[in-house]
Amino acid sequence: MTSVSPSLTLGAGIRLFKGTEDCYVSTNDISFNGLKKILEKALDIFNLQISDNRIIPEINLEPLRDYGVLKNKNNWLEAKPPVHEICETLLACNFKQQNTKHLHSSTTSGFRDCQEVLVASSDGIFARDIRLYQSLSAQVSCLDGQHRASCHKRIGDSGNAQFYEKMNINNLTEELAETASNMLHAEFVTSGNYPVVLANQFGGVIFHEACGHLLETTAVQRNSTPFANKKHEKIAHHNLTAWDEGFWENGFGSIDMDDEGMPSQKTLLIENGVLRNFLSDRTGHLLTGHPRTGSGRRQNYSYAPASRMRNTYIAPGNFTKEDMISSIDHGIYCKSLGGGSVSSTGDFNFAVEEAWLIENGKITKPVKGATLIGQAPDVMQKISMSGNDLQISAGFCGSVSGSIYVTVGQPHIKVDSIAVGGRS
Amino acid sequence: MTHFIATIQEECKNISALLNINKYDVFVAIKEDIAASAKDKNPFALNASSRIFVTLRVWNSEGQVGITNTSNLTHDGLVLAFEVALNSAQFCNTSTKYDFSPLCLDPILSSTAEIESQSTSIQELAQAAVECESAILNAHASIKSVPYNKISQVFLEHCYFNSLNAFRHQKTSFSHCYFYPLAQEENKIPRQLGHNSIANNFKTLSYLQCAQTAIEKTKNHLNYEKVTTGKYMVVFSPEAFLDLVGAFSNFFNAQNILDKKSLSTTDTMNTQLSSDFLNIMDSPLHEAHIGKSFFDEEGTPTRELSILENGVLKNFIHTSYTAQVFGTKPTGHTALGSKLTAHVHFLRIFANKDSQNQQEPNKNSTHIYIENVKALHAGINALQGSFSLPFDGFIVNGEKRTSIESATIAGDFLTLLKNIIYVSPLEKVTSSGICTDIWVNDLSVTGG
Numbered sequence: 001m002t003s004v005s006p007s008l009t010l011g012a013g014i015r016l017f018k019g020t021e022d023c024y025v026s027t028n029d030i031s032f033n034g035l036k037k038i039l040e041k042a043l044d045i046f047n048l049q050i051s052d053n054r055i056i057p058e059i060n061l062e063p064l065r066d067y068g069v070l071k072n073k074n075n076w077l078e079a080k081p082p083v084h085e086i087c088e089t090l091l092a093c094n095f096k097q098q099n100t101k102h103l104h105s106s107t108t109s110g111f112r113d114c115q116e117v118l119v120a121s122s123d124g125i126f127a128r129d130i131r132l133y134q135s136l137s138a139q140v141s142c143l144d145g146q147h148r149a150s151c152h153k154r155i156g157d158s159g160n161a162q163f164y165e166k167m168n169i170n171n172l173t174e175e176l177a178e179t180a181s182n183m184l185h186a187e188f189v190t191s192g193n194y195p196v197v198l199a200n201q202f203g204g205v206i207f208h209e210a211c212g213h214l215l216e217t218t219a220v221q222r223n224s225t226p227f228a229n230k231k232h233e234k235i236a237h238h239n240l241t242a243w244d245e246g247f248w249e250n251g252f253g254s255i256d257m258d259d260e261g262m263p264s265q266k267t268l269l270i271e272n273g274v275l276r277n278f279l280s281d282r283t284g285h286l287l288t289g290h291p292r293t294g295s296g297r298r299q300n301y302s303y304a305p306a307s308r309m310r311n312t313y314i315a316p317g318n319f320t321k322e323d324m325i326s327s328i329d330h331g332i333y334c335k336s337l338g339g340g341s342v343s344s345t346g347d348f349n350f351a352v353e354e355a356w357l358i359e360n361g362k363i364t365k366p367v368k369g370a371t372l373i374g375q376a377p378d379v380m381q382k383i384s385m386s387g388n389d390l391q392i393s394a395g396f397c398g399s400v401s402g403s404i405y406v407t408v409g410q411p412h413i414k415v416d417s418i419a420v421g422g423r424s
Numbered sequence: 425m426t427h428f429i430a431t432i433q434e435e436c437k438n439i440s441a442l443l444n445i446n447k448y449d450v451f452v453a454i455k456e457d458i459a460a461s462a463k464d465k466n467p468f469a470l471n472a473s474s475r476i477f478v479t480l481r482v483w484n485s486e487g488q489v490g491i492t493n494t495s496n497l498t499h500d501g502l503v504l505a506f507e508v509a510l511n512s513a514q515f516c517n518t519s520t521k522y523d524f525s526p527l528c529l530d531p532i533l534s535s536t537a538e539i540e541s542q543s544t545s546i547q548e549l550a551q552a553a554v555e556c557e558s559a560i561l562n563a564h565a566s567i568k569s570v571p572y573n574k575i576s577q578v579f580l581e582h583c584y585f586n587s588l589n590a591f592r593h594q595k596t597s598f599s600h601c602y603f604y605p606l607a608q609e610e611n612k613i614p615r616q617l618g619h620n621s622i623a624n625n626f627k628t629l630s631y632l633q634c635a636q637t638a639i640e641k642t643k644n645h646l647n648y649e650k651v652t653t654g655k656y657m658v659v660f661s662p663e664a665f666l667d668l669v670g671a672f673s674n675f676f677n678a679q680n681i682l683d684k685k686s687l688s689t690t691d692t693m694n695t696q697l698s699s700d701f702l703n704i705m706d707s708p709l710h711e712a713h714i715g716k717s718f719f720d721e722e723g724t725p726t727r728e729l730s731i732l733e734n735g736v737l738k739n740f741i742h743t744s745y746t747a748q749v750f751g752t753k754p755t756g757h758t759a760l761g762s763k764l765t766a767h768v769h770f771l772r773i774f775a776n777k778d779s780q781n782q783q784e785p786n787k788n789s790t791h792i793y794i795e796n797v798k799a800l801h802a803g804i805n806a807l808q809g810s811f812s813l814p815f816d817g818f819i820v821n822g823e824k825r826t827s828i829e830s831a832t833i834a835g836d837f838l839t840l841l842k843n844i845i846y847v848s849p850l851e852k853v854t855s856s857g858i859c860t861d862i863w864v865n866d867l868s869v870t871g872g
Contacts, residue, residue, distance in 0.1 A: 001515045001516070001517055002517060002520070002763055003491065003515075003516070003762050003763035004490070004512040004515040004516075005491050005492065005493075005512065005761070005762035005763065006492045006508045006509070006512055007492070007493050007494070008492065008493070008494040008495070008496055008501070008504065008505060008508065009494070009495050009496075010494075010495055010496040010501065011475070011495055013473075021466070021467065021468070021470075022469075022470075023469075023470035023471065023472075023546075024469075024470070024471050024472075025471070025472040025473065026472075026473040026474070026475070027473065027474045027475070028474075028475050028476060028477075028495035028496070028497070029474070029476075029497075031498075037474075038472075038474070041472055042472075045470050045472070045546050045547070047547075083511075083512070083515065084515070087515055104684055105683065105684035105685060105807075107683070107685075139807075141684070141685065141807045141808075148807070148808045148809060148810075149808060150805060150807035150808050191653045191834075191868065191870040192653065192870075219571075221463070222463070222569070222571035222572070223568065223569035223571055223606065224569070224571035224572075224606060226614070302473055302475065304469075304471070338802060338805075339801055339802035340799070340802045341798070341799040341801065341802050343616060343798065344571045344572070344604070344606050344614070344616050345606065345613065345614040345615065345616050346614070347814065347830055349798075349799050349802060349803060349812075349813075349814050349832065350802060351802050351803055351805070351812065369810060369812060369834060370812075371803060371812040371832055371834070371870075373814065373830070373832055373870070375613065375830075419870065419871075420870075421812050421832035421834055421870035422812075422834060422868070422870065423812075423834045423835065423868045
């Protein structure tokens, strides 16, 4: 063990709305004086003052909606395993990775994040939630002469105190060893436009980045999405349907309520290629008119909530992986994706951690150094086949309201043509 | 806040005595910030925050160290933090011997170094943001919005103390702004370029000039062409090259070397990593460095450190722990996170003017100028040494500069260092360091 590092965070924030304007002030001093100070600061921003020196306005809060009680979560903190058991799991995982051929280094890290969230607002919302997120991340780096390869995999879930006890570290370490071994001596991919098959599970990051972010009202209100005025219009291939679910049992992005106290919802984003809904929070609703979807999320009290994704996935279709591979003469199979990003212009890029060449309808040899590059509106029209093997994966998403836990997911999908950046 | 720090110091002393902790150290970070943006010529996203974080390390009777950070600064909160740190110490690897920095009692430039700061209201920031956004929106018909814009003012106070009675304290401030307009002309793809500026405080922040630069950059890219995929001579702008070196800083980071997460090993020291006309140093106290720190999070004074000298690797950046392992002194680069890590402060990358090997390239030959690289978190594999990054840039052909529609640049960082053919003598100060234009041969560019 190189470190065990607890972090204890406590704080509060207040958001004021004046018309469609809002401001947010936060502090980690939650004493009466600390809270009074941020209230006064927020009022001062709008040139307002507390009338008649009253601190508590006359609002009728609903009876506390306590998801700790309603969902029987209050015992999670007691039920979770002690730190030394987590350490044993990490050490066991790291030990198994020693079997990786040409291993240079391996790291396994785990975390557990317990949050208690309380929301009160002047429209009467008064709600409490308890959240438990746990994750394990493993990374191997292999070295053979001048050849280097590194790959990593993360698993994670929420609301499952027994996460570490139930995980299968054998699968994780074997997959990593296989990927590293495949990529170590692989040739660099030749740049160009290819038909591509993206694997299920973490392959869903492409939809998350290339489309999901552009369907958040945070992007609509900043005029930074090409889909702003496309509701009820066809924005994707007719074979594509996509959802963002607020609650998926043990999903890494699951929440019972959002950070504005609204119960989470299952939101249909795209139905057979037609844009059906945006993900909206309170500010997004005020500024764009799109109805709230229980998507107001943030890393912690130091950020104002913003519309963010939760468990986002492309719905399964009728095709098999083999259908897709066999339909391609010369293309790329992206078995494992790394991170990605999208800009306001809709340009996106993704690193491919493990890629294979498809030749004459068959997966042949590994290639490395591939990056998928494209324009979101363009690539959405080119997702022509969705497989029948939907799987989800845990991830982190960084945006205006900090880093939050999300699920990405998809079945195998085929993109008819996409630019692949390489080195030769 | 000085009184507050004295209170925390006293609390820590009492709590450690109560828990029989004889050895501890504490880093306190206090941050007060205000920020404003503009949208459709109105104030938008007005934010203020006041935060204090305490990171503490305690040593147990076996010499193992535990680390915890907390934002709960009540008496009970601090007691809990000490208890949790003490409990986590038992998991510390017994073969890893952490200690205080041997330099934590050395004199620094000023033990209570203070940088002059002036208070600003959030309304002033909002007014300035609206002024800048309006100027940008009025500058060109193609610019319909400025999705990312912000002006902020930040006050920081840092303090380090330990059970040896070492005490460091400093205040600093900076004001920062950025503007990224979104432009779109009919039948063309949208374009977004931007600029950011930093100063010690809002009164000296050139926000209008920053907005003007963002306008010019955006206009320069309105007319674009596709670039043919292939190998090119490439010129990195100072900003782009600093980003790249920062992303691969594991090659001079001693902790990464110990973790086998570096492109270097201990044997790499004193080897030639690049052509002999490249110098890299970390200059935390450079006068152009806004928000400079006089000590790191272990209380070690910061100082100038030569990293690459005439292309030869001369020093690693060290924490007190890695310095002890490597038999040297800590360099003032420690950050206390989940474990001790080292990070650079303010890189200065410049030409070795004495080199006889450097010849100015023919600037009229076809090359690609990279204005900025993007999506580093996705396109960098720091352990493999590989990168594949989208960029904004130009195809330069003689006097003609044409914006590139969309493209990525890919390669291997260590090979790139070897392939540097020219380091311009003209140094440019940026918000993250000082650098020059860097010419590199034979890099792969993929057109979109």
